[in-house]
Amino acid sequence: xxxxxxxxxxxxxxxxxxxxxxxxxxxxxxxxxxxxxxxxxxxxxxxxxxxxxxxxxxxxxxxxxxxxxxxxxxxxxxxxxxxxxxxxxxxxxxxxxxxxxxxxxxxxxxxxxxxxxxxxxxxxxxxxxxxxxxxxxxxxxxxxxxxxxxxxxxxxxxxxxxxxxxxxxxxxxxxxxxxxxxxxxxxxxxxxxxxxxxxxxxxxxxxxxxxxxxxxxxxxxxxxxxxxxxxxxxxxxxxxxxxxxxxxxxxxxxxxxxxxxxxxxxxxxxxxxxxxxxxxxxxxxxxxxxxxxxxxxxxxxxxxxxxxxxxxxxxxxxxxxxxxxxxxxxxxxxxxxxxxxxxxxxxxxxxxxxxxxxxxxxxxxxxxxxxxxxxxxxxxxxxxxxxxxxxxxxxxxxxxxxxxxxxxxxxxxxxxxxxxxxxxxxxxxxxxxxxxxxxxxxxxx
RNA sequence: GCCCCCAUCGUCUAGUGGCCCAGGAUGCCAGGUUCUCAGCCUGGAGACAGGGGUUCAAAUCCCCUUGGGGGUACCA
Numbered sequence: 001x002x003x004x005x006x007x008x009x010x011x012x013x014x015x016x017x018x019x020x021x022x023x024x025x026x027x028x029x030x031x032x033x034x035x036x037x038x039x040x041x042x043x044x045x046x047x048x049x050x051x052x053x054x055x056x057x058x059x060x061x062x063x064x065x066x067x068x069x070x071x072x073x074x075x076x077x078x079x080x081x082x083x084x085x086x087x088x089x090x091x092x093x094x095x096x097x098x099x100x101x102x103x104x105x106x107x108x109x110x111x112x113x114x115x116x117x118x119x120x121x122x123x124x125x126x127x128x129x130x131x132x133x134x135x136x137x138x139x140x141x142x143x144x145x146x147x148x149x150x151x152x153x154x155x156x157x158x159x160x161x162x163x164x165x166x167x168x169x170x171x172x173x174x175x176x177x178x179x180x181x182x183x184x185x186x187x188x189x190x191x192x193x194x195x196x197x198x199x200x201x202x203x204x205x206x207x208x209x210x211x212x213x214x215x216x217x218x219x220x221x222x223x224x225x226x227x228x229x230x231x232x233x234x235x236x237x238x239x240x241x242x243x244x245x246x247x248x249x250x251x252x253x254x255x256x257x258x259x260x261x262x263x264x265x266x267x268x269x270x271x272x273x274x275x276x277x278x279x280x281x282x283x284x285x286x287x288x289x290x291x292x293x294x295x296x297x298x299x300x301x302x303x304x305x306x307x308x309x310x311x312x313x314x315x316x317x318x319x320x321x322x323x324x325x326x327x328x329x330x331x332x333x334x335x336x337x338x339x340x341x342x343x344x345x346x347x348x349x350x351x352x353x354x355x356x357x358x359x360x361x362x363x364x365x366x367x368x369x370x371x372x373x374x375x376x377x378x379x380x381x382x383x384x385x386x387x388x389x390x391x392x393x394x395x396x397x398x399x400x401x402x403x404x405x406x407x408x409x410x411x412x413x414x415x416x417x418x419x420x421x422x423x424x425x426x427x428x429x430x431x432x433x434x435x436x437x438x439x440x441x442x443x444x445x
Numbered sequence: 446g447c448c449c450c451c452a453u454c455g456u457c458u459a460g461u462g463g464c465c466c467a468g469g470a471u472g473c474c475a476g477g478u479u480c481u482c483a484g485c486c487u488g489g490a491g492a493c494a495g496g497g498g499u500u501c502a503a504a505u506c507c508c509c510u511u512g513g514g515g516g517u518a519c520c521a
Contacts, residue, residue: 265457
């Protein structure tokens with residue numbers, strides 16, 4: 001059974017798909033899917049100066065990446081100019097609009113606002129009232145023949161049979177103008193639902209200075225689309241229980257406008273990271289391996305000679321340890337290059353110490369004797385060494401970790417060495433020992 | 446300036462007059478597991494913006510103040 005619910009997402013192609021726009025699209029999409037209605041996409045490219053084709057493409061790509069498929073469209077307002085002109089002229093004929101010339105001599109059509117009280121019956125906010133006499137006679141058709149936002153929006157929503165207008169609450173103040181237009185045309189009034197906006201982490205309007213604000217940026221930083229969708233869904237909506245991780249299917253089953261709140265929400269990257277980590281953990285290794293390969297390649301890592309099994313091992317080893325693919329790359333970069341960077345603090349703390357050179361020499365000779373260079377043999381060998389020279393394991397592990405990874409933090413040392421391979425592990429150890437010996441005071445590491 | 450919206454832990458939220466001296470998540474702190482870190486487990490600190498009402502009873506209803514956000518374009 002399909003309902004007659006028809007909703008739309010109507011972005012203007014003046015930039016990438018914004019996080020706030022994505023959430024608006026998501027809510028419309030969820031509403032349509034819950035109601036077995038139609039979700040359509042309309043590109044509002046009526047600003048000839050600012051609209052670009054690249055932006056349109058980026059928006060479409062982001063929608064697809066998020067999994068927000070549309071049933072109709074995309075429609076382009078720039079291709080419907082004749083329709084708007086016709087409707088504007090109709091208003092002129094009825095005396096509800098008039099031609100107006102501004103100081104620069106540009107001739108446009110303005111809509112004549114009638115005085116009175118306008119009521120919006122908002123599905124989220126309840127009744128909102130405006131005094132229409134405070135609203136000026138606004139332009140509906142610009143000098144260049146293009147419609148303005150409020151006009152094109154109403155004509156299209158009516159023409160496309162939109163039943164529910166779900167959009168950001170920054171549009172609340174546009175609504176009385178649009179309602180006046182609906183009435184002037186005698187169009188059937190849709191339902192309005194103004195959802196709260198998403199603010200930056202400091203509570204101000206989300207903008208470039210807050211860092212990543214577009215879906216594209218999150219994709220490029222190695223986030224999973226479902227994690228982003230999950231996170232966005234919980235900004236302003238909740239399933240009504242304590243559930244945090246919620247599948248798309250469940251969202252569709254539970255999505256109602258009644259459970260959308262009125263309060264604007266601040267974006268929180270920390271929680272998004274946590275959520276992405278949760279999704280990473282529940283994604284099968286096989287899939288993650290594919291994603292990892294693709295991400296690393298795009299990041300400029302040469303993956304041509306990397307064996308599939310090796311990469312799978314890497315992903316398994318880090319499965320519980322990384323939150324985004326960028327994070328994984330940062331953590332494992334030392335495996336892909338010989339030009340590793342040594343962390344200053346780690347070197348000072350674990351390498352520039354009494355007896356470390358001797359210790360590392362022992363380690364060097366011990367592991368050079370390990371034939372089958374796997375974590376099991378490595379562990380047997382090094383555990384035996386700690387007993388032989390009577391040191392705690394952590395006293396051995398940390399200097400070793402720093403000399404082969406450059407950092408004091410890594411995955412398990414045996415597994416890490418196995419991934420690195422005997423040749424490289426010994427090379428790095430040798431390099432460290434040599435440098436520590438050569439300069440006792442000014443170590444160049 | 447004028448108009449409109451909003452107001453629960455730092456953040457996201459549950460809560461729709463008694464079940465709330467307010468629950469969950471994240472982040473933070475402490476302990477445990479441990480070769481480091483992460484993860485995982487256990488515990489902890491942390492909020493109803495303020496002031497008036499209404500009511501036997503208010504986080505929940507009303508008013509004011511304050512704070513935040515939005516609009517006020519031939520942008521969308």
